[in-house]
Amino acid sequence: MTDSATTPPSQPMAVLPGGEVTEDGPMLAADGRPLKHSLNRALRREKLRAFLLVSPLLIFILVAFVAPIAEMLFRSVENQIVSETLPRTVVALREDQNLPEEAPGEPVYEALYTDLFIAAEYKSHTRLGSRLNYEQTGLSSLFRGTGRDVGRFDTDIYTDQFIEAEPALEDPVAWSNWMADEEIRAALPQTADVWDAWVKLTVEANEDDPLEEDVEDFVYAALYRDLANGAAPAGFPDVDVSGFETVSIKALFEESDEDWVDPQIWQVIETYSPAYTDGYFLNSIDMMNGPDGDAQMRPDDERIYLKLFWRTMWMSLAITFSCIVLGYPIAYLLSTLPLRSANVLMILVLLPFWTSLLVRTSAWKVLLQQQGVINDTLVWLGIVSDANRLTLINNATGTMIAMTHILLPFMILPLYSVMKTIPPSYMRAAKSMGANDWTAFWRVFFPLSIPGIGAGSILAFILSIGYYITPEIVGGTSGVFISNRIAYHISSSLNWGLAAALGSILLALVLTLYWLYDRIVGIDNVKLGG
Template sequence: MSDQTASGRPESPQSPVAALPGGEVTERDQDGPMLAADGRPLKSSLARALRREKLRALALIAPLLVFIFISFVLPIADMLFRSVQNDIVADTLPRTVVALANDPLEEEGVPSESTFAQFYTDLYIAEEYKEHTRLGSRLNYEMSGISSLFRGTGRAVGRFDTDIYADQFEAADPAFEDPAAWADWMADDDIRAALPLTTDAYDAWAGIAVELDEDNPAEEDPEDIVYTSLYRDLANGAAPPAPFPQVDVSGFESVSIRELFIEEDEDWADPEVWETIRAYSSRYTSGYFLNAADMQTTPEGVELRPENERVYMTLFVRTLWMSLVITFSCILLAYPISFLLATLPARHANLLMILVLLPFWTSLLVRTSAWKVLLQNEGVINDILVWIGIVSDTNRLALINNATGTIIAMTHILLPFMILPLYSVMKTIPPSYMRAARSLGAKDWTAFWRVWFPLSVPGIGAGSILVFIMSIGYYITPEIVGGTRGVFISNRIAYHISTSLNWGLAAALGTILLVVVLALYWVYDRLVGIDNVKLG
């Protein structure tokens, strides 16, 4: 608040005073501070007026700020968050994740029987909610083959031989056949506390019965997961109080859930599967970013993928390289035009300016379709070349669906964004400088190179950053004229969002692209200032 004191005033002396309630300033008292008309010290009165002015300015900006925040900034932040978010394993297999964390994986990296039992419960529930396939495709990004493993076992898990437990319990005590009795037991807090696994499985099963089948759990027989959990609870030495029937399970025939899984698909004995599940069980992951940077986690740590699998780095390098080529061709084409426009009399320059502004205002789709039509194998350009005789009819130039097509079309589309800043900088160069240089004996070229060109460099800088920023994020034009060799990183992001549905990877790639663009934006703001962007 110290900058609001009277010392800061001279810049705009009239406004705060005019905004004062009284509008007039009293004479200075003999000794005290200067007072305003209402008797307050002038200093605080001015500070108050300034504060009010600031608040009014903010109040005018606030609605838009809130709007942009909700409609634009939050979505982007949400996307950034998605690139590290990894809830699916922890949400779908909550019991397994806990059990795995405590499992030393002693038997050659394969979990113990109790972890498998928890996994059985999880997978059984996930299969009911049909979530195991989503989990499978998520984990398939990290290790191929997991998707089919989950799908296949998910189908089988309801038919596992765990029904022997239900039969044996019902034989031991007929009360187990009564759904209502189960509901009563599971409402008793003492029994619940004594049988943690059973309670957990029963609650999950009851949830499925209510939500998916719209049944009343008190009228339905509990599923095998409940009996299996009960067997494990009792085998662990649990002693549920009455009215729960006392059953001795030591004589029960038992079955190894671990064996059942491995029998169903031997991949469950593959330590790599469990390593993958364990690695992605945390709610946050750097996996997407590693993937986006063509890296992978191996038992030895993080390392680059083999050379032939580095898809994304190739794509990033290509995007940057092609953007550079496009920026450079834009400078090459824009410079002569801007020079001509800046040196012609205003009347002619304004007419020629229309030729620049018309493409600028024409729909991007129109310009892209124009290039698609022109560059085709049977298109106008190839027809003309064949007609002139430069190219024979049989080997027409391949101008589309490759990098050439993208570069030609994008140079054309972004050219106005180079011409406009360049022109506005060149127009401020006084023509007398060139005349002075010539009268001092400089040749035309020297006068241009030593006087004009250095003065136009800020325009080149502004235009280049603008064109470069726009070009590295381009999607539409590369998609249509780029084929496979001429696409940018944006096209890959779009592919992951709409086709492969690997949203986390799309978000990670997007985050990297965003960081690059924002860094350039920052540079642009420093060099040119965002308020100096000229439009038309």
């Protein structure tokens, strides 16, 4: 075996029948190949077989679980809605020089007119408004209001003047012939672009035949701009637009809502026009993109998430700590009792562990009520008066009590499995050398049990910071966690990007802790049910 490394395999083989090794050749397998190759091949096959056994599940998990998580991470930065809904405006804004001091120039409003007209037909402007409203309040109603007005803008003067000058321009069939001509398209770029958008809109949103519909005003407005720029393509009616009466689209927007000439509004649109944004993440930590594009803190009254993260963290810590305090004595008792009695008492730990989460939460909801069993008992015992029943639910106290109860088994089980491995003779040895009970425990047993505390704490903490159900039911408003906010943004406020960003931060936190847990305990050592 060892000579195969020094001897090239091509050397003439000198081997005795049965694969015995000789002095001057590599060891061979039964089929005549060098043994090293055979072994390598067998190893490769074994690896492949193991991998094939794992791969169905791996693919399943990647599709059913990892892809959704990736999708969530993607959504936390994805921001295509602005550039998809207002494609022309975004391009025009990029070339505009007026921002941030004053409102953009006329070309931006012309682009916005086309975009908003189309968006209003698709009804996508309200979604864009809601999206931008997360960044600046008031934008939702701005888009909604102007979306209603935009179809009635006074741009029909262009339409009327064009048709008066050249009646053929009224005919959609003639238009479609012109717009099929590559040269005309090249000479009238804005018109061609807007025409395509109108055709698509008519077919998709209104399900009409563009050849039978009146061409919309915004197409004529684009045509006017192209012709006013001096375009005169061959084959297209020659209309002299120099004498045309014009209208300022910027003024029309201002008339619809004067916020449209507010540079701050435009600043927001410009900030959120790239396809990806850090806006959701900034929002998750109570920051925002300021008017000059720099990240800055939100006003004091809008800061909620840092507080919520902080509350989630400290409440989880407090819950973990109470789990240690309550779990340690139990685990110690179980580990020192004879195995038979320990197994019986273990059932008292495992039954809550196995009982449905909803059952345990319902139990606490019932017990902690003002008219519930705990308050009734306290009143009956005379500890509290009937008038001053304790508020134990719908606040942080409720969450703390119920979550401690729910997570306690997760603390006891790892503690117990670590404590069971500590030989009782250590304590006896300490005592025989003069330690009293406390010293023997504190100097010998306790340090040996710290890995169990570590494992149990990380487990309880990881589970606790992601909890949703229990805080939702017993937490009221002051006892809810960041998870509840995530759920709220998914199902009620529909701000999915923010939900995804909050989720990503929480996920990063949990994964860091998971990594720590893996380093300290090892994933393979996770034990279930004792």
